[in-house]
Amino acid sequence: GSAAQTAIECNTNCLVENGRLRHHPLSNQEENQRLLAHELSVKGRFDNIVPVLKRIAGLQHEVDFSDRAQQIAREQLGFELPAQILADAWIADLDMRALYGECVMQTVSLMAAQAELNNPHRGTDEAVAFFLDSGYHAVDISPCSDGRLKGLVRYILRLPDGAVRSRKAYAGAMFDVDANVKRWIETELMRFREGRPVTADAGTRYLKVVVYHWSSSDPTHEGCAAHCSNVTKAAEAGLKRLGEFRQAIENSFCCGASVDTLLIGVDTDTDAIKVHIPDAKGEMSLHRFIDNMELYQSSANDDPSAARLKIYRAIQAASAVGGWGSGEGEPHEGMRRLIATLLINNLSQIDYVCSYRGGRYADIGHAERFISVGDGFEEFQLRNLAYFAHLYTVEEGATDMDVGISIFGKLNIKHGLPAPVAIHYRYDSRVPGCRERTVERCRRVKMAIESRYTSLSQKGLLVCGMTVQDKRPGSPIERVDAETP
Amino acid sequence: GSAAQTAIECNTNCLVENGRLRHHPLSNQEENQRLLAHELSVKGRFDNIVPVLKRIAGLQHEVDFSDRAQQIAREQLGFELPAQILADAWIADLDMRALYGECVMQTVSLMAAQAELNNPHRGTDEAVAFFLDSGYHAVDISPCSDGRLKGLVRYILRLPDGAVRSRKAYAGAMFDVDANVKRWIETELMRFREGRPVTADAGTRYLKVVVYHWSSSDPTHEGCAAHCSNVTKAAEAGLKRLGEFRQAIENSFCCGASVDTLLIGVDTDTDAIKVHIPDAKGEMSLHRFIDNMELYQSSANDDPSAARLKIYRAIQAASAVGGWGSGEGEPHEGMRRLIATLLINNLSQIDYVCSYRGGRYADIGHAERFISVGDGFEEFQLRNLAYFAHLYTVEEGATDMDVGISIFGKLNIKHGLPAPVAIHYRYDSRVPGCRERTVERCRRVKMAIESRYTSLSQKGLLVCGMTVQDKRPGSPIERVDAETP
Ligand SMILES: [Zn+2]
Numbered sequence: 007g008s009a010a011q012t013a014i015e016c017n018t019n020c021l022v023e024n025g026r027l028r029h030h031p032l033s034n035q036e037e038n039q040r041l042l043a044h045e046l047s048v049k050g051r052f053d054n055i056v057p058v059l060k061r062i063a064g065l066q067h068e069v070d071f072s073d074r075a076q077q078i079a080r081e082q083l084g085f086e087l088p089a090q091i092l093a094d095a096w097i098a099d100l101d102m103r104a105l106y107g108e109c110v111m112q113t114v115s116l117m118a119a120q121a122e123l124n125n126p127h128r129g130t131d132e133a134v135a136f137f138l139d140s141g142y143h144a145v146d147i148s149p150c151s152d153g154r155l156k157g158l159v160r161y162i163l164r165l166p167d168g169a170v171r172s173r174k175a176y177a178g179a180m181f182d183v184d185a186n187v188k189r190w191i192e193t194e195l196m197r198f199r200e201g202r203p204v205t206a207d208a209g210t211r212y213l214k215v216v217v218y219h220w221s222s223s224d225p226t227h228e229g230c231a232a233h234c235s236n237v238t239k240a241a242e243a244g245l246k247r248l249g250e251f252r253q254a255i256e257n258s259f260c261c262g263a264s265v266d267t268l269l270i271g272v273d274t275d276t277d278a279i280k281v282h283i284p285d286a287k288g289e290m291s292l293h294r295f296i297d298n299m300e301l302y303q304s305s306a307n308d309d310p311s312a313a314r315l316k317i318y319r320a321i322q323a324a325s326a327v328g329g330w331g332s333g334e335g336e337p338h339e340g341m342r343r344l345i346a347t348l349l350i351n352n353l354s355q356i357d358y359v360c361s362y363r364g365g366r367y368a369d370i371g372h373a374e375r376f377i378s379v380g381d382g383f384e385e386f387q388l389r390n391l392a393y394f395a396h397l398y399t400v401e402e403g404a405t406d407m408d409v410g411i412s413i414f415g416k417l418n419i420k421h422g423l424p425a426p427v428a429i430h431y432r433y434d435s436r437v438p439g440c441r442e443r444t445v446e447r448c449r450r451v452k453m454a455i456e457s458r459y460t461s462l463s464q465k466g467l468l469v470c471g472m473t474v475q476d477k478r479p480g481s482p483i484e485r486v487d488a489e490t491p
Numbered sequence: 492g493s494a495a496q497t498a499i500e501c502n503t504n505c506l507v508e509n510g511r512l513r514h515h516p517l518s519n520q521e522e523n524q525r526l527l528a529h530e531l532s533v534k535g536r537f538d539n540i541v542p543v544l545k546r547i548a549g550l551q552h553e554v555d556f557s558d559r560a561q562q563i564a565r566e567q568l569g570f571e572l573p574a575q576i577l578a579d580a581w582i583a584d585l586d587m588r589a590l591y592g593e594c595v596m597q598t599v600s601l602m603a604a605q606a607e608l609n610n611p612h613r614g615t616d617e618a619v620a621f622f623l624d625s626g627y628h629a630v631d632i633s634p635c636s637d638g639r640l641k642g643l644v645r646y647i648l649r650l651p652d653g654a655v656r657s658r659k660a661y662a663g664a665m666f667d668v669d670a671n672v673k674r675w676i677e678t679e680l681m682r683f684r685e686g687r688p689v690t691a692d693a694g695t696r697y698l699k700v701v702v703y704h705w706s707s708s709d710p711t712h713e714g715c716a717a718h719c720s721n722v723t724k725a726a727e728a729g730l731k732r733l734g735e736f737r738q739a740i741e742n743s744f745c746c747g748a749s750v751d752t753l754l755i756g757v758d759t760d761t762d763a764i765k766v767h768i769p770d771a772k773g774e775m776s777l778h779r780f781i782d783n784m785e786l787y788q789s790s791a792n793d794d795p796s797a798a799r800l801k802i803y804r805a806i807q808a809a810s811a812v813g814g815w816g817s818g819e820g821e822p823h824e825g826m827r828r829l830i831a832t833l834l835i836n837n838l839s840q841i842d843y844v845c846s847y848r849g850g851r852y853a854d855i856g857h858a859e860r861f862i863s864v865g866d867g868f869e870e871f872q873l874r875n876l877a878y879f880a881h882l883y884t885v886e887e888g889a890t891d892m893d894v895g896i897s898i899f900g901k902l903n904i905k906h907g908l909p910a911p912v913a914i915h916y917r918y919d920s921r922v923p924g925c926r927e928r929t930v931e932r933c934r935r936v937k938m939a940i941e942s943r944y945t946s947l948s949q950k951g952l953l954v955c956g957m958t959v960q961d962k963r964p965g966s967p968i969e970r971v972d973a974e975t976p
C-alpha cells in the first residue's frame with residue numbers, strides 16, 4: 007500500500023507501518039480525496055456562519071454598517087443577508103437569531119445547488135446498472151435517521167447517486183411497512199407495464215436493506231437512541247421489520263411475490279460495516295455476519311486480488327458457521343456479488359476515517375448543523391450534517407421532532423442560537439396541482455412545528471425555512487415564502 | 492303504474508293521478524320497500540336514544556335504578572349501558588352526556604353488524620361483474636362528504652355493495668389526486684400481475700366518477716357548503732379535478748395509459764341525478780347533460796320498454812347538442828350502457844322520495860346523527876346519518892373537522908348534548924403489524940381531536956369512540972379502548 011505524507015496519531019484500527027499510515031490495498035484513494043474535499047467544503051460553509059456573524063455583529067454601530075456587512079457576507083458566505091434585518095439594527099440591536107437562521111437556510115440551498123452541479127450522473131442508466139449487475143431492479147435502503155448515518159449511501163457504502171430507489175430514514179430504522187408496500191407496488195407496475203428498468207420476465211429481484219448502528223467506543227451511550235443504545239435490540243428490531251415487510255408482500259400478492267432483504271450494521275465511530283449474510287432461503291441471523299473491520303485488518307497485507315478473494319471466502323465461511331448462527335446454505339450468486347461489492351466499497355471508507363479522522367471520529371456524538379424535515383435533501387448527505395425527521399405531519403412525527411429539538415437544545419439553544427429547521431418536500435410536476443399541494447404541506451407543517459414549540463418560536467429560538475423541489479433528478483430547489491400569496 | 496294505498500300530499504315532481512300517487516314504469520317497488528325498511532330501522536334506532544335516556548333519567552333516584560335502567564336499555568336500544576355510569580348516579584346526577592355518547596357508539600356498532608348480516612354479497616363476483624358488463628374493471632367514486640349524499644351508492648345510484656372500488660368522500664368532492672394515482676397503480680398491478688378482475692389484454696377501463704350536489708328548493712343556502720352553495724362552481728371544480736387526475740395518469744405513465752371520467756350531480760332535495768355525457772374523446776361539458784327528473788316526468792306514461800328506449804335516445808340527443816355544450820360525438824358503447832343503467836336505477840330513487848317523502852325531503856338541511864372520522868362504515872350509508880371527515884391526521888383534516896363540529900354545535904351542543912365522534916379505520920390483516928399501527932392511529936387522532944376542541948371535551952360535549960376493522964369484506968368491527976394496554 008502507499009504511505010501518507012505525514013505521520014498521524016492513530017488508533018489501533020489503522021494500518022501503521024514504521025509510524026506512517028498505510029492504505030488498504032483495495033481502497034480508492036482518489037475517491038477518498040474527492041469525498042474529503044466535498045465534506046470539508048460543505049461543513050466549512052456551515053461552520054463559517056458563526057465567526058462571520060460575530061464579525062458583522064462587531065460592526066453594527068458603524069455608519070456604513072449595511073454595506074460592509076453585505077460585502078463580508080458575499081465574500082465569506084456566498085450570499086447576501088436580508089437587507090431589512092441589517093437596516094433595523096439601529097433600533098434595537100441586530101437580530102442575530104433571525105440572521106443566523108437565514109444564513110443556515112441560505113447555506114443549505116447553496117450547498118444543494120452546488121452538489122447538484124457536481125453530480126450530473128444521478129438517475130442515469132449507469133446508476134441503475136450498478137445493482138442490475140447483481141440481479142436487482144430496485145434497491146430500497148432504510149437507515150436510522152441518526153445524523154451520523156447521513157453519509158451512508160455516498161461515503162459508507164460508496165454507492166452511486168441515483169442507484170438507490172429510496173433511502174428514507176426512520177428513527178431506529180423502523181421503516182413504515184405500509185408505505186414500503188406501496189413503493190413496491192409502484193416499482194412492480196413499472197416493470198410489468200413499461201418494462202422499466204427491465205421487463206418482468208428478466209428474473210430480477212427487489213432488495214430491501216435496513217441499516218442499524220452502534221458506537222464501538224461508547225456502546226452504552228452513543229449507540230442508537232431509538233433503541234436505548236442497545237445494539238442487539240437495534241439489530242433484532244431491524245430483522246423483525248424486514249421479516250414483516252417480506253411477509254406483507256408474500257401474503258398480499260400471489261404468484262410467488264417476494265423480496266430479498268439484507269441487514270447491515272454501522273459502527274458510527276469508524277464507519278466500518280457489519281453485514282448479516284442471508285442463507286439460501288434469504289433468512290438472516292444476528293449471529294451470522296461479516297465484520298468488515300476484521301476483514302480490513304486481515305487483508306491489509308495482501309495484494310488486491312488476494313484481498314478480493316479473501317472477501318468471497320469470508321462470505322463462504324460465514325455461511326458455513328454452525329451453532330446459533332447456522333443457516334441453510336449460501337445466498338444466491340447475485341446477493342454474494344452485492345455483499346462483496348459493499349464490503350470492498352466500505353474498505354475505502356474505513357481508510358478514509360483512518361486517513362483523515364485518526365481512525366475514529368472526534369464527534370462521536372451529535373454535532374448536526376440543522377434539522378431536516380420532510381423529504382430531505384438528496385444532494386448532500388454528510389455525516390452529522392443534519393438531524394432528519396422524515397414526516398408528513400407533525401401529528402404523526404411528533405416523537406422524531408421532539409428528539410431533534412432536544413438535540414438542538416444542547417447544540418444551539420443553550421448558547422442562545424435558534425434551532426434551524428429546513429422543511430423540504432418534493433413534488434411531481436407531471437401531476438397537476440401537486441406543486442401547490444406540496445407548498446401547502448410546507449406551510450401546514452411549519453405552522454404545526456411553531457405551534458408545538460410555541461415558546462421557543464416566540465423567543466426566536468426556532469427558525470423554519472421552506473423549500474420544494476420537483477422529483478425529477480437535477481431539479482432546482484425552490485424557496486417557499488411564509489405568507490400565503 | 493301501480494297506485495299507492497293512500498293519498499299523500501305531494502309536490503309537483505311526483506306522478507299523481509286522480510289524487511293518488513303513481514309509480515314510474517321502470518321503478519323497482521320491491522327494492523324500494525326493502526330500502527325503506529332499512530332506513531327506518533337504522534334511523535329509528537338513533538332517534539330512539541334520546542327518548543329512552545329521558546325515561547331512564549326519570550328513574551335515577553329510585554332504589555332498583557340500575558336494574559330497571561338496564562332492562563329498558565336492553566329492550567329499547569338493544570344493548571346494556573355502562574354499569575359504572577349507572578352506579579355513580581347516586582353521587583352526582585346521572586352523567587347523561589357520557590351515557591348519550593356511549594349509546595350512539597353502541598348503536599353505530601350494532602347497526603354496522605346488522606347491515607353486514609343483511610348484505611352477504613359484498614365483494615363477490617356478482618358485484619364485480621356489474622361494471623365489467625360495461626367494460627370497466629374498476630370504478631372509483633368521489634362524492635362530496637356532505638351527509639345528504641351518504642345514500643349515494645345504495646340508494647341514489649342503486650349500485651350493488653362491493654361493486655365500487657372506492658367511495659371516499661371529500662369536502663366539495665375535491666378528491667386527492669395523488670392518493671387516487673396510488674389507487675390506480677394498485678388496481679393496474681393486480682390486472683397486469685395477477686389478472687384480477689380480468690387480464691390486462693381484456694381491453695377494460697378504469698372509471699373515475701365525481702359527484703357534486705345542489706338543492707333545488709333552496710339553491711343559494713342548502714347547496715354544497717364547500718362551494719358556497721354555488722352549483723356552477725361545484726360542477727366546474729369537479730370537472731377540473733377529474734381532468735387533473737386523467738392528466739396525471741397520462742403524464743406519469745406511457746403506453747397510452749388513461750382513465751375514463753364521469754361527472755354526476757345530485758339534487759339533494761329529490762335525489763334526482765344529472766349526468767354529464769362524455770363525448771367520443773371522453774371530454775365533458777357543464778352544458779351537455781341529462782336531467783333525470785325531466786326523464787322521469789317525460790317517460791312516466793310509457794310502458795317499460797318505451798321508457799327504456801327514451802333513455803338511450805336522451806343520451807343520443809344530449810351528444811348531438813350544439814352551442815356551448817357541443818362535443819365530438821357519442822361516448823363509447825360501454826359508457827352509454829353504464830349511463831343508461833345509472834339513469835334507470837335513479838328513477839327508482841326518485842320514486843322512493845315521492846312515495847315516502849312527498850317528493851322532497853323534509854330535512855333538506857343538516858340532520859346528521861354522528862361525525863364519522865376516518866375510513867367510515869361501509870355497512871350503512873344513509874342520507875343524513877353521519878357527517879363524514881375522511882382524514883388520516885387532524886393536522887391535514889382540520890377544516891373538515893371544524894365544519895363537522897360546527898354542524899353539531901347547532902344539532903347537539905346547544906341543547907347540551909355532546910357531538911358524538913366515531914373514529915373508524917380499516918387495516919390489512921395480511922400486513923404484519925398493520926392492526927397495531929391502525930389502533931395507534933385511532934388513539935392519535937382521538938388525542939388530536941380532543942386537544943383541538945379542548946373546552947368542549949372538558950365539558951363532556953365531545954365524545955369519541957374508536958373502532959377498527961379488517962379490510963376483507965365481512966370482517967367484524969372491533970372496539971378500541973381509550974387506554975394503551
Ligand atoms: Zn489512523
Ligand SMILES: [Zn+2]
Nearest residue numbers: 150152178230
Ligand atoms: Zn439510531
Ligand SMILES: [Zn+2]
Nearest residue numbers: 501505849850
Ligand atoms: Zn310525491
Ligand SMILES: [Zn+2]
Nearest residue numbers: 635637663715
Ligand atoms: Zn358538498
